[in-house]
Each structure stands twice: as C-alpha cells, then as structure tokens.
Amino acid sequence: MIVTTAAKPTEQTMAKAKSLAEELSGQFQLRRGRTLSQLMTAGSDDQLIVVLDNEVRYYTGSTSEQPLYYHPSMAFVRVKRLLRGEHDPLIELSGCMPGDRVIDCTAGLAADSLVFSVAVGPEGSVTSLESEPVLHAVVREGLSSYKSGLPEVDEAMRRIKLERSNHTEYLASLPDDSVDIVYFDPMFEEAIEESSAIGPLRSLANHGRLSDSAVQEAVRVARKCVMLKEQRGSTEFERLGFTRCKTKKTSKITYGVIAVDRAT
Template structure:
C-alpha cells in the first residue's frame, strides 16, 4: 500500500498523509500531477490510500473505490441521539459505560453506534486485520466531519487497532471486556448490500471459528454477539441464540455470559 493525496493538496493535508505513512511503515507518494494509475505503476503496488481535506479514499486495482463514511451507522447514531434504542445495543444488553470489543470493524458503522449508545464513558476498541482497511478506518474516524458534534466525538473516542481478532483476544485477561462483537463476512452474501460488497476484496472472508468464540466467551463479562444473515446456520454452529428482527435480512445471535451453564 502507498499513501498520497488529492491533486494540489493543502500543506496540512500533505502532512497528514506523510505522517500516516510513517506510522504505518509504508511509502508516501507526493501526488504532483501524477494520475492514480501512474502512482500505482511507479511504486509497483495495487493499493493506494488518498488523504483528502475532508475524508479519505481507498483504491485497489480492479476494485470499486472505498470512501470513509459511516453510512447507515450515521443514520442509526442519529436515532440513538433522539432516544431510540439500537437493535445491536439492545441485543448486547448494553448500558452506558460498557466496554466493547468490535472484532471485525470493517468501516466502523457498528463501532460508531455502540460508542454513541454507551455515551462518553464507554470505551470501544475496533479491530481490523486488513492494513488498507485499517488505514482507511483510522484516518477516516480521526478526520471525518459529520456535522453532529456528538457523532464526531464518538468517532474520535473509538480506538482502532490493526490486528486479527484471535490474536488480540488471546492477549486479553479473563472477563476484561463487557461486550465482544463479531460481524464477519456472511457465508451467504447479501448481494444487494451496497455497503458490504466493496469491502469483500479487502476483508478477511474466513468463517468465524469456534476457537474465536471460545476466546470471546473467556474475555467477555456480559455478552458475545454475532451478526449474520437471518436464519444463517452459523448461529447454531457457533452456539448463539438468534434474535430475529421483524422485516430485516440480518439477525443478531447472542450468548449471554450470566445465563451460560
């Protein structure tokens, strides 16, 4: 992966891009007048992260571009701010101040909703194993301006970590996080999901393992939650109790720690 900017960037944008490349240990490519294709060819790479004045964009040869945006997470966060309860927070049994480990961050929509739902005392750690997605997410959350101070504050509070979830779970003590959440790539894709489809060329498509769930159960104090396609066999395979949502294509599966035998 290489990091660059849009054409004729402001000095502060170029500095952000340069600093991000330094933190990630990847090449910073001054844009100049070069096209995206020329930069990729010059640096012999397939992935290019472009830092913009208000945003960040990820490009991969042969794939649709990804721009950081909380998407439906923003819509859901606004509902929470109006006093509604989000289905994910409800499924997890979340209360203000709970700590959350989002093991499969993607573009961070669920992390944002959980951060807003839990309030300023809640800590949310978002794991992303793909370096390009991690770069997009961490820079996006640090710079995105939603127009709502409560949403922007929640984005800045999320700690984004470049790690596979199993390795990270192994590193945590027993009962050290209130809620552990998984949203892996669905075994049966929802092909009409515009938010998910562009992620597939970057994200880990492996099925969630029983070992990962076992580690999550060791680490969690309150609940472990899985998002999957409604009626998916993954819920029963991994020991989750599916909570159906009326008229929705996805469901949440829950293992409540206090109720386990």
C-alpha cells in the same frame, strides 16, 4: 502500493501521506500534474491511496471504480434514532448500557462500533479490532476526521479505539471478565446486494471463518454477553453455540447471543 495526495496538498496532508506510505510499506509519489491512473500505470501498481485534507481513499485495479473511504452509512441513521431515544436491535439484544465496555472484534467500517459508542456514552468505551492493514488505516483516519454535522456523533467516532489486531490473539491477552460485551460481525459469505456502501470493502476484508477458539476467548472475557451478527439463513449460530435472537422477518440479517451474565 502507491500513496499520493491531491494536486496541491497542505504540509499536514503531505506529512500524513508520507507516514501512511511508511506504515503500509508503500511508495510515496508526488502528483506532479499526473492523474491517478497515470500514477498507477507508471508505478506498475494496481493499489493506490490518495490522502486528502479530510479523507483517505483507497483504489484497487482501476480509478474508475468506487474507492474505499470511511463513511458511517446506515449507522448514521441508527445513531440519530438512538439520540432521539428510539431503539436499535443490536443495543437492545446485547443489553448495552451507558458505561459499558465493548469490544467489536470485526471492525470493517466501524458502523456497529459507532452505534455501540453512542450507546455506551463518554463514560463507556469501545475498542474495535481490524486485522487488515489498509482497511485499518483508512478507517482510523476516517474516525479521527469525519464530520457528520452532529457533534454527539463526531465525539462518538473520536472515542472509538481502533486497534490493528487479530481478534483471537487480542482476546487471549485480556483478563477474565474484563469487558461487558464482545461482538462479532464476520464478512458474510454472500454479499447482500442492497449493501452497495460496503462493496469496496469486500476486496480488503478478512473473510476467515469465525473460530471456536475466538468464541471461547470472548465468553471468558465478557461479563454480559457475546454477540454474533449473521445472515438470517446462516448456520454459524448453531455451529458456534449462539442462541438466535428474534428479529424482524423482513430483515436479511439477525443476531445470536451467548448470555454470560457475570455483570455486577
């Protein structure tokens, strides 16, 4: 993997690029007037990260393809609705309240983590887990620097604690009844065509099937419930013991819940 910067980087951006190269076992390359394609060709490498002043972009295969970078996408619309006092299905169905502690076991671009973070507020906490190193790095940098134009949303992003970890191992390390909600949103086996915003994510994301052991650990540590997001026709709810929730018939996704109800 090659890590580089814009043509004229600041000292801070240069330092961040060098740090990312070390973290991801990549090679840092100065631009020296070269295009991104020229860097990839010269380095015989089809993976490239570009560190900009306020963004990190990941390219694979070709720089003509859309890069992966952090953006809240539809989560921004959802959190604006929450801030207006409107409802969100995930928050309603999970029973999430201000002050709750949430673990999002499958971070991806941390969209649902952001919704949870707004819902739990400053007095709550959201820990978001991502096992894939590049995706973890891109999202971590985005959460720390992205500016949405709404201070409440930016503060919610900064509060998310993103951990690079396997979710089963992480859950196994926690005490019983130590969080309120545990959430799973595995990568769907079939892409939803309308979700072009997460297209570049699919090449990096962990496509592993959610395991029974992960769900068992989640039930052990959750005080309120364990939630699963899946495509409407998925059989994963039945396989893993989740009760399907009622959602709009027009929605391509739905949720399942295992109610724990040990909250006091």
